[in-house]
Amino acid sequence: MQDTDSEAVILKIDDVSKVFDGARAVDRVDLDVNEGEFVTLLGPSGCGKSTLLRMIAGFEVPSSGRILMRGKDMSRDPAYQREIGMVFQNLALFPHMNVYDNVAFGLRARKRTDDLDRRVREMISMVGLEGFESRRTGQISGGQRQRVALARSLVTAPDVLLLDEPLSALDLKLRRQLQVELKRIQRETGITFIFVTHDQEEALSMSDRIAVMTAGKVDQYGSAVDIYHKPQTEFVARFVGETNFLSGSVCSVTSEQTELDLDGTDIRLSVATTSAARRQGERMSVSIRPEHVLLGARGEYSVPARVVSHSFSGATITYALDSAAGPLLAQVPFQPGRGHPLLPGETVSAGWPNDAITLIPA
Amino acid sequence: MPKFSRSVLLLAPSALLMGVFLIGLIGLITSSLSIDGQLDLGHYTAILNRPDYVEMLGRTLRIAALTTFFSVLLGFPTAYYVARYRGNRNFLLLLIIFPWLVSIVVRSYGWVVILGPRGLINGFASWVGLADRPMKLMYNDFGVILGLVHVLLPFMIIAILSVMLQIPRSMEEASMSLGGRPAHSFRTVVLPLALPGILTGITLVYLMATGAIVTPLLLGGLGDTMLGTEIFQEVMHFFDYPKAAALATVLLITALGVVLPIQIFERWLVRRLSDGAGQ
């Protein structure tokens, strides 16, 4: 996938904070972005995603810390001197210009007019808007406006493109379609994308790396697979996908293995020690994704459970279980003809494999 | 109730007002066009044959134009600043419309206190020995323009501000992120988008300045009145309604001669400023 060679780091966010009237909107964030990478900032509303993006773009000055572009500190350069494009949350298309002039704006502003017409038309065709050149931005659909915003910010071939929830206003179907297209365009242009969203599915499906943010901090920065399967905090585990939390107390810790006595059962979990591990006797949780919970006496561990409710969603069925270790969600594949779903009140044994468990500090 | 009749009902009060206004306007024009019940352009030829009236018309339009010019010059930056102000904008708004709470007479008289031969400035100047004779700061065009700008500036600011507030900050940010330096962003984005507000302000201030009565009366020279004041005096002192009506119609036509083209050229102007920016 991406090499993490430091040579390839195009953007370095070095201990950056932003304070608004005493409130820390961004709190000591460190982040490296590699050339050509698709990085997503994921987090709930108000966690500081836009503020971080605006500092990279040059609309806000960090209260402390540095932002380096190819090793050069640009924290205080004006926005128009940075080679950074931006697609705004509200798109911010120029309403007094047509599609063509919107796309041409950056080339004209930077006085790169030699090849202007060819480059503008090339960009317009890349986002599939041929024939719409002379339309005003008020006379095209939401998805088309999205494409204009993208074309406008890409025409100057910026080093980094920032996208602030560009798809959030669209309906689900169009959104999926544009996600695919965005990925294609990113691959074709090779431009580094920093994409903001609060939609975890969008983040998982599009990103090379995801930075999960909460309350101004980056909780975890890693590949989509790591974020989903090796969440390092309870927040990350809960925010990205659904998960089960079971708690227990640590009975022994070595550098390789941590053993945990699961509350309410006589199960002793043996988990690979992570940086999250605690000393003996302390409380910890484990996260188990619902799709890793197995029904029937399977998996390394199993606890007796009773079905509380079930919900059917096409390919899978999700059971809410009441187990000895606490409430559990189990998502199992559903195949018609292979027996009926379990009914509320039935008892079943719920288990999970050892490698499905992630240790989380309580 | 069907949608149509409801909207008609909603329009009724303003339609009534417009109707009354229109009847007044027609009455004004007809009375200016007749002598002893006969259609006659006599009032107009009489006006145009009097050099002092022609000069007065010229002065009125010139003062109105200068007033408008200075109002834009002061009003645009103020409106821009207020629209982009991150703190308590309402307080600034209050400061701007505060003069409206004081009557025009009092406001204009305030300038007499400041600019008059024995006013603050001249008093100070003679006290420090800068001038041995009082400077003529009022009872001339300068005083009138100053007074009018003071009275009319809030209209200009509010007209521009109402449009500026509709322009999201992200417009300028988008321009900057595309490499637009402040001057470029201003010319190609802010100005074209604010233009409707500026033109509304220009229209408003220009029309009000051409019709000004009180300020020129208090701050203007005796010999060089403005047309509005003259009309007022024709009515109040000489009871010459037809002549006043003819003067008013002349004023109206010349004022529209400036205002209408502005409205017509608005679209063209926006395009000139933004599209390709003359490349």
Ligand SMILES: Nc1ncnc2c1ncn2[C@@H]1O[C@H](COP(=O)(O)OP(=O)(O)OP(=O)(O)O)[C@@H](O)[C@H]1O
């Ligand atoms: N100009 C500002 N002045 C004061 N506080 C601000 C300013 N901009 C942002 N904030 C505050 O900083 C915090 C982070 O805001 P930010 O816009 O970065 O959140 P976000 O993660 O982008 O949220 P959303 O998903 O809703 O867009 C919020 O609490 C917000 O109220």
Ligand SMILES: [Mg+2]
């Ligand atoms: Mg945001």
